[in-house]
Amino acid sequence: MKKIGFLSFGHWTPSSQSQVRSASDALRQSIDLAVAAEQLGADGAYFRVHHYACQLASPFPLLAAVGAKTSRIEIGTAVIDMRYENPLYMAEDAGAADLIAGGRLQLGISRGSPEQVIDGWRHFGYQPAEGETDADMGRRHAQVFLDILRGEGFAEPNPTPMFPNPPGLLRIEPHSEGLRERIWWGAGSNATAVWAAQLGMNLQSSTLKDDENGQPFHVQQAEQIRAYRQAWKEAGHAREPRVSVSRSIFAIVDERDRLYFGGGGEQNDQIGYIDASTRAIFGRSYAAEPDVLIKQLAGDEAIREADTLLLTIPNQLGVDYNAHLIEAILTHVAPGLGWR
Incomplete structure (x- = not known):
């Protein structure tokens, strides 16, 4: 068995060719797609976070809304850039959203990765400490966030508070028990996975990582997963x-699919640079009839190693068509690979 969910970047554009023409469209359609995916039997609704772009950026209002509209599906992010986050404020938002969702958040x-703006986190009020890189700062914010989610008191109470305090040091509220074990790290290298x-x-x-040995993407990703598990x-x-x-x-199962994806996916991995010095490998995409997909995906070592598969979706094609894409994988592909 393998959990299967979708991952949306939540793009919008005023183009007449897009069904998602505003931020309002992107947010409301994200909620609608999560509801539809749950009804289809999918396991997860995940959303990417990008600042300064016409994409989803503020995850917790969206996660809370999805949590209120659904009852079973996991709700997550992939990923929140911790260079931009106040860990304590984030713990409050995350705790509230998780409680609304009944403990279904998978954060x-x-x-972080290169963004739309040079050092965009500086405009949010953050800067690395002396001797730190921005990546170090992001990891430091993450560690504070993890510590706060343990739910232990750390703040000295006011001796004359507005409301009575419980005994001892105070913690961030609301606290959602178990959320600490549902935090995921988006690793771009073997070292950060460890x-x-x-x-x-x-x-x-995700679909890219540091090119660490020149092997095919799925092989390198499988090696990363094994290093992580060890x-x-x-x-x-x-x-x-x-x-x-x-x-x-x-999965190409009708003429609409053939129109959009009939040319096939990218048959080979791509090499590029995510910053001036980091050589990265980008995994291929897959587009074919279900029987062909089953054979292709059976050879993907990293998918075999993982317990959860997130399907990146073309959200600008609208809720109905993306629900169709998810259903096609669940119905025509997953059973042939033993995932369902």
């Missing part, structure tokens, strides 16, 4: 970790 966080395992975070590995074992955590991978997979 993916990360040190670091995430040591801290007891689940692992999210580090988890060595850390001695009591629970089993979870691992997700993201893929662009489109």
Whole structure:
């Protein structure tokens, strides 16, 4: 069995060719698609966070709304850039959203990737400490966030408060029990995957990572997952970790699919640079008839290693068509691979 969810970047554009022409459209359609995906039997509704762009950016109002409209599906992010976050304020928002959703949040966080604005986190009021990089700052924010989610008191109470305090040091409220174990780290390298395992975070590995040995993307990603699981074992955590991978997979089952994806997916991995010095490998996409997809995906080592698959979706094609894409994978592809 494998959990299957969707991952939306929530793009919008005023173009007449898009069904998502405003921020309002993107947010409302994200909620509608999560409801539809739950009805179809999907396991997760995940959303990307990008600042300064015509994409989803403020996750917690959306996660809370999805949580209020659904009852079973996991609700998550992939990922929140921790360079932009106040860990304590984020813990309040996350706790509230998780309580509204009945404990279904699966929060993916990360040190971030290149954004639309140079050092955009500075405009949010954050800057690295002396000797830190922005990536170090993101990881520091993440560690504070993880500590706060444990629910232990740390703040000295006012001796003359407006409302009576419980005894002892105070914690951030609302606290949602168990959320600490549902935090995922979006790792771009083997080293950060190992670091995430040591801290007891689940692992999210997307459609790109550092090119560390020249092997095909899915092979490198599988190696990353195995390194993560070994580090988890060595850390001695009591629970089993979870691992997700993201893929662009489109099953061609009707003429609409053939119109959009009939040319096939990218047949090969791509090499590029995510900043001036980091060589990255981008995984291929898949688009074919279900029987062909089943054969292709059976050879993807990283998908085999993961317990959760996130399907990246073309959200600007609208709710109905994206629900169709999800249903096609659940109905025509997943059973042939033993995922359902």
